[in-house]
Amino acid sequence: MDICLQAMGALAHPKMILLIFGGVTIGLFAGAMPGLTATMALAVLLPFTFTMTPLDGLVALGAVYMGAIYGGSFAAILVNTPGTPSSIATAFEGYPMAKQGRALEAISVATVASAIGGIAGVLFLLFLAPPLALLSIRFGPAEYFWVAMLGLTLIATLSEGSVFKGFLGGTIGIMLGTIGLSPVGGESRFTLGIPVMQGGIEMIVALIGLFVIPELYNMAALGRASLGAVSVADKEKSSFWRVAAKVFSKPGNLIRSCIIGEIIAIMPGAGGNIANLVAYNEAKRASKTPERFGTGTTEGLIASESSNNVTVAGSMVPLLTLGIPGAPPDAVILGVMLLHGLRPGIELFTTSGVLTYAFIFSMGLAAIAMVPVGLLGGRLIYRVIFRTPHFFLVPTIGLATIVGTFALRNSLSDVMIMLILGTTGYLLKQIGIASAPIVLGLILGTIAEVGYVQAILGGAAYRFPWFRLFENPLSWILIAMVVVSAAWPFLLALKRRMWSAEKVNKGGAK
């Protein structure tokens, strides 16, 4: 308790408040820029922390991390481009809301949900770090495989119309993910002998191409931007208190999404990119009006944004307790800690307790700082995008995507791949194959393959190596979740059919 009070005291300084607000603002703009991920933002700002004290450095980077994950929602809502992979599901609901003239409402909902998610992540870290750290080391290759399978059941949710087309899109994405060197064995696959293809298709390259380029073609075709004008009624709806009341009106959705975000956050290597998709899928499954998902419902937006911001502090659980970065940006934080002689483990919470707890509290403050920064920044970005004529918007977004894609690996080939994928995505959309299942397949297919192959290799001593996939109780729980999640849309359809048949029968009896 004494340590906690000292930690709060350390943060009660104008410099700290400035660092938090400055970090959140920088992170927000970095996250809003397609191609710039939270990891890149942290890596770029890392040298600036060398001259800072350990606490200043950690507080600044923690705030940038929190702001960047949240900032991804801006681009997702306003231009249908997830700024970071953690905001993919945000685009599914946020962009339709923006097209209906509800952009400010969507930004406000995303802001409040993100802040709640950020605070929930800090609470998980404060109170449940030891048991969660133990759980995180139980996740082996088999569990990763099943988590990926759980995510892939989302395909049925994301299919616009035909489920078969959704599966076809998903498998196209998975096959795109297999291009390049195989993760186990390092053999070259499907490269057509082109050397640059050895590096495979970077997930963010595909993400930018498949989401942004079709939207730019649409804008060019229509001869106008897609954003709808915000009405006076919508301005009122986007007020902080009304939005907060709306977000809290469905606590089940919020709590479930936060828990999903935390469980995925503690898995090393997995993060907001998977959490937002799984939380969105579960929100749709649990919703009383699942048919409204994809048309601009706030439930999906809340699920996506709360879950991805939980992962910021949530992924610190394995980092601070075991020294295992829960997500790529955590590796940068780990670097700062090691640079200042701080070693993860129990010592961090005892010998350097004040610093550690101050860092944890600062992330909670960063989550709160997102509300004023986000609401003001969101309105500003909305105005800029809304007032810019389409003939400037198309080249400007094109510029941002080209330079953002190039910056990932300093490769013009990546930019060309991004354009080819985007154009292909536009053509596939014409025949009913949406971009979302393709991206989902690309993200989760790679995780599924690595998990599967490593599990099989681990079970090489068994008569049937694939038994390894069914060995642990944690795998059983995940398998049960996969089965329920996959069967849910069909069960729901069956239930509806029975219900309507019953209604017809009753009508006939009358």
Next chain:
Amino acid sequence: MIRNVNTDLVAGTLGLLLSLTFWSLIDPRMTHMSAVFPTAMIGIMAIASALLVIKGFSRAAERGNLFDVGSNVRVLATGLFFFGWVIAIGYLGFFVSSVLVMSLLALYLALAGRRVSPARFALWVGIVACEVAFFYLIFTRLLHVLLPEGWFF
């Protein structure tokens, strides 16, 4: 616009062709561990495609109009601008090619709905140059990303 297309049949056929292409690209010398996952996925892709083809021949087949939103000529031209832009970056460098292509693309898209005077276009070129310079400086000076060089820098 292409009217009343059986999209299930088109998607299914495309999926079968893709499955066949990926299948033909599997190297027989590939180890089991490298081949097992893609092989399984090609199988699933082929099954989903075959089901779509079957559905395409049934009464439940989905039909729709293709390319029915706005001007397809503008879509095609925008695509050509984008691909030309990336190719030009390799020769002219990031800055020059971006100012050139962005200005021309803005002019092309604007001409669809209004007249643009030379003075106005000159102003637009200036705005675009400032925009590109902003991105150029952020990426080269702050983020230390070496953008492709050509003419001038």
